[in-house]
Amino acid sequence: MDINRKKELKEIARTVRLDILEEIYTAASGHPGGSLSCTDILTYLYFEEMRVRPNEPKWEDRDRFVLSKGHAAPALYAVLAEKGYFDKKELLKLRRIDGMLQGHPDMKKTPGVDISTGSLGIGLSNACGMALAGRLQNRDFRVFAITGDGELQEGGIWEAAMFAAHYKLDRLFVFVDANGLQIDGRTRDVLCPEPIDRRFEAFGWDVQRIDGHDFDAIAAALENAKKISGKPHAIVCDTVKGKGVSFMENQASWHGNAPKKEQYEQAVRELSAQE
Amino acid sequence: MAEIGTKIETRVAYGEALAELGAMNDKIVVMDADLSGSTKTALFKKAFPDRFFNTGIAEGNMAGVAAGLAAAGQTVIISSFAMFAAGRAFEQIRNSICYPRLNVKICATHAGITVGQDGGSHQCLEDLAIMRVIPGMTVINPADAVEARLALFAAAELSGPVYLRFGRGAVPVIFDEKTYRFEIGKGVTLKEGNDVTLIGTGITVDLSLKAADILKNEGIDARVINIATVKPIDRAILLTASAETGAIVTSEEHNVIGGLGSAVCEVLSEEAPCVVERVGVNDSFGRSGAPADLLSFYHLTPEAIAEKAKTAMRKAGKKV
Numbered sequence: 001m002d003i004n005r006k007k008e009l010k011e012i013a014r015t016v017r018l019d020i021l022e023e024i025y026t027a028a029s030g031h032p033g034g035s036l037s038c039t040d041i042l043t044y045l046y047f048e049e050m051r052v053r054p055n056e057p058k059w060e061d062r063d064r065f066v067l068s069k070g071h072a073a074p075a076l077y078a079v080l081a082e083k084g085y086f087d088k089k090e091l092l093k094l095r096r097i098d099g100m101l102q103g104h105p106d107m108k109k110t111p112g113v114d115i116s117t118g119s120l121g122i123g124l125s126n127a128c129g130m131a132l133a134g135r136l137q138n139r140d141f142r143v144f145a146i147t148g149d150g151e152l153q154e155g156g157i158w159e160a161a162m163f164a165a166h167y168k169l170d171r172l173f174v175f176v177d178a179n180g181l182q183i184d185g186r187t188r189d190v191l192c193p194e195p196i197d198r199r200f201e202a203f204g205w206d207v208q209r210i211d212g213h214d215f216d217a218i219a220a221a222l223e224n225a226k227k228i229s230g231k232p233h234a235i236v237c238d239t240v241k242g243k244g245v246s247f248m249e250n251q252a253s254w255h256g257n258a259p260k261k262e263q264y265e266q267a268v269r270e271l272s273a274q275e
Numbered sequence: 276m277a278e279i280g281t282k283i284e285t286r287v288a289y290g291e292a293l294a295e296l297g298a299m300n301d302k303i304v305v306m307d308a309d310l311s312g313s314t315k316t317a318l319f320k321k322a323f324p325d326r327f328f329n330t331g332i333a334e335g336n337m338a339g340v341a342a343g344l345a346a347a348g349q350t351v352i353i354s355s356f357a358m359f360a361a362g363r364a365f366e367q368i369r370n371s372i373c374y375p376r377l378n379v380k381i382c383a384t385h386a387g388i389t390v391g392q393d394g395g396s397h398q399c400l401e402d403l404a405i406m407r408v409i410p411g412m413t414v415i416n417p418a419d420a421v422e423a424r425l426a427l428f429a430a431a432e433l434s435g436p437v438y439l440r441f442g443r444g445a446v447p448v449i450f451d452e453k454t455y456r457f458e459i460g461k462g463v464t465l466k467e468g469n470d471v472t473l474i475g476t477g478i479t480v481d482l483s484l485k486a487a488d489i490l491k492n493e494g495i496d497a498r499v500i501n502i503a504t505v506k507p508i509d510r511a512i513l514l515t516a517s518a519e520t521g522a523i524v525t526s527e528e529h530n531v532i533g534g535l536g537s538a539v540c541e542v543l544s545e546e547a548p549c550v551v552e553r554v555g556v557n558d559s560f561g562r563s564g565a566p567a568d569l570l571s572f573y574h575l576t577p578e579a580i581a582e583k584a585k586t587a588m589r590k591a592g593k594k595v
Contacts (some may be wrong), residue, residue: 060348107346107375115346116375122367125336129343129351132328136304136349156367159336167328 001219005048009215010275012082013043017244017271019078019091025264027095030103033254035075037179037212037239038146042079044218045144045175054084057111063141064114064130068123069148069177070104071256076113077101085112121154123147124174128160131169131232142171150182152193158203164232165204172232173225176200177212179241181252200234212237244271277420277452282445285477286384288420289441290315292427293352293382297323300431304349306341308334313443314354314384334359338367338381345377350431353379357386357440361402373409373436380430381406384441386416387528388556388573389478389566391443398561403476404533406438407506413459414506416440416527416535418480421450422503425457433459442528444566446478449501462509468496470593471584472516472523476502476535479526479554485577486524490584495595497584508538510546517547522587526554526580550590552583 016039024030046052050063067076074094081088086100093099100109104118115130117123127145134141151157164172176196184190193199197209206228210217218235225233241255242248245267248259259267277283297303297319309332311317320327330337334355341351354360360383361368372379383402390398407414415430415437417423423441430437449465465480466487475483480501487497498520500512516523523543525536536553543549556573570576585595 064347066343115343116371119366119370122335122339122342122371125339125367126343126346126371128336129340129345130347131343132304132340133344133347133349136326136344137347156335156339159330159333160339163330163333163336163340166331 001216006215009043009047012047013040014271014274016043016075016078016082018268019081020074021259021264021267023074023077023091023094024258026092028258029095030074030258031071031256032248032259033181033241033251034069034148034177034179035072036243036245036248037241038072038177039075039243040213040215041146041175041177041218041237042075044215046079046083048219049222050144051141054112057085061139061141064143066115066123066127066130066143066145067105067117068145069120069151070118070123072146073101073103073105076105080112120148120151121156124157124160127172127174128164128169131172132167134171142173145174147174147176149176149178149180149193149196150187150190152176152196153191161200161203161205168230169232170229173222174232174234176234176236177239178236179239181241181250181255183252183255185252197236204231205234206231207234207236209236209238212239213243244274246270277448279448279451281448283420283448284443284445285417285420285423285441286315286443288423289382289384289427290318292424293319294322296427296431297326300350302348302350303431304328304344304351306330306337306351306353308332308337308355308359310355316354334363335367338364339371341379342367342371342377345379351379352382354382354384356397357383357399357402358397361406361438362399365405369409373411376411376435378434380437380439382427382439382441385443386440387442388561388569389442389444389528391566391569392563394563395560400530400556400561401533402440403505403527403529403535407533407538411435412506413437413504415459415504416477417503418475418477418501419446419449421448421452421455422457425455426503429457429459440477442478447481449481449484460504460507460509462512463501464498464512465501466497466499468498469520470496471588472498472500472520473580473584474500474502474523474525474535474539476505476527478528479575482575482577482580483526486580486584489577489581495584502535505535505538508542510542513539513542514547517543517549521549522591522593523549523551524554524580524583524587525551526575528575529555531555531557550587552587554580554583
């Protein structure tokens with residue numbers, strides 16, 4: 001990937017992370033850990049890969065995005081705002097009665113949200129339906145989705161995985177944000193979803209496993225995936241929950257807690273100082 | 276041709292209407308979860324194989340995929356037995372279909388005890404309740420083959436989620452297919468009368484008409500109302516019945532909790548209280564048996580409805 005473009009993406013991701021923290025700090029509520037872990041994937045998708053028109057969010061030929069792990073909504077909102085779907089001021093009304101940014105993505109209230117999600121294990125089914133619709137309508141749009149790794153404990157994921165392979169939904173690209181943690185602790189301790197890559201392979205998917213914070217790796221994985229036809233694509237991304245904020249990294253306790261003032265200020269200092 | 280009095284399964288009428296609908300509307304996509312022969316979606320599959328998708332035995336995924344298809348502009352119809360459509364897929368229906376108000380029609384067959392021999396595990400008696408409670412959901416329970424067909428067409432015209440309930444067994448045709456106009460949310464008075472009102476839905480509409488015949492022989496003039504749309508319910512027809520007859524019997528092939536009887540009481544208790552007797556399955560599960568035997572066992576008969584009519588009249592201070 002072009003070195004200058006990579007620098008730009010890193011800057012965008014930094015801004016997105018700062019926005020996520022400001023959203024959640026202002027709301028005094030939200031999920032920072034899993035928002036920060038999928039920030040780089042989301043940034044890459046919206047700023048490098050997806051064919052979208054922020055000024056025409058319902059454009060029928062747009063690529064679709066499904067945030068199956070809907071609790072990472074602050075990350076999606078920050079990316080959508082940065083992309084220009086709505087005013088950044090909205091971010092400060094996250095989770096408020098007078099705001100349009102719901103605790104979990106709501107397609108009826110927020111421009112750019114392609115489908116309402118939040119209850120885990122359903123988004124992959126939604127993504128399959130969108131990919132199927134594209135085929136029926138002879139449109140060439142693609143569907144991108146992000147699931148959690150804890151979310152893979154939901155049986156519905158595997159119903160959808162079976163469906164996507166059976167119907168050869170090769171315009172479906174699923175990123176698994178494998179940060180290794182869930183509310184009650186380490187995923188491998190709560191109910192081990194590994195080996196995630198081999199499980200998707202066994203379900204008939206094209207699978208790669210990468211570092212989910214490495215833009216070069218994401219770019220390469222997408223290029224590889226596009227060469228494979230007849231199979232849905234899973235890109236299992238090893239990530240760090242709370243990525244970018246030292247005291248949040250790899251801490252399950254930051255799954256669904258908002259930072260206090262001093263913590264927020266420290267997080268901003270850390271993110272601002274990073275390369 | 277559906278001549279009045281002939282017996283036809285509402286699921287068969289649904290399947291045939293679905294194939295008609297497919298020809299009229301090319302946005303229609305149909306999905307089934309391995310029961311297409313029983314739900315009769317196979318008739319659509321045969322006519323429009325490119326717009327039919329079998330999800331295998333995975334009703335939750337079917338509802339979730341339907342939401343995705345609808346979000347991308349399709350009108351989606353999904354079918355399974357009521358137990359699995361409303362039961363297994365409840366949360367996908369609630370969160371993925373109804374919360375964003377997507378254009379998906381859940382067409383459930385094999386509702387209620389007339390599933391018969393398969394027994395209590397397969398006899399859904401809770402679906403009206405759990406579908407009715409979801410905001411924005413329209414719930415329709417057609418009484419016969421004619422109404423089943425028209426209800427499907429009306430549901431397809433409506434933008435948003437609809438739950439349609441069909442039965443396994445053949446039921447007599449009540450409506451004249453040449454003249455009947457079905458309208459979502461409108462009850463239909465099938466027989467006038469001012470002593471008592473019998474309100475049925477689905478298969479109990481025919482039972483209510485027969486109960487009215489029994490009552491007539493005893494000198495009681497019963498009004499009979501068909502409520503196909505359990506939600507949004509026809510408030511006006513209920514208020515008029517309360518004011519003019521003062522005694523009501525509801526009947527349904529469903530638990531007496533949460534279905535038609537409850538819906539009627541919710542309206543009347545606020546605006547026009549009168550005695551309401553509810554006939555249905557009394558908060559229990561079903562069991563195996565021949566459908567006719569089960570209807571007798573659970574007191575879903577014209578005789579039982581007629582008896583409750585007299586009870587309601589007595590409680591209302593009327594002479595019986």
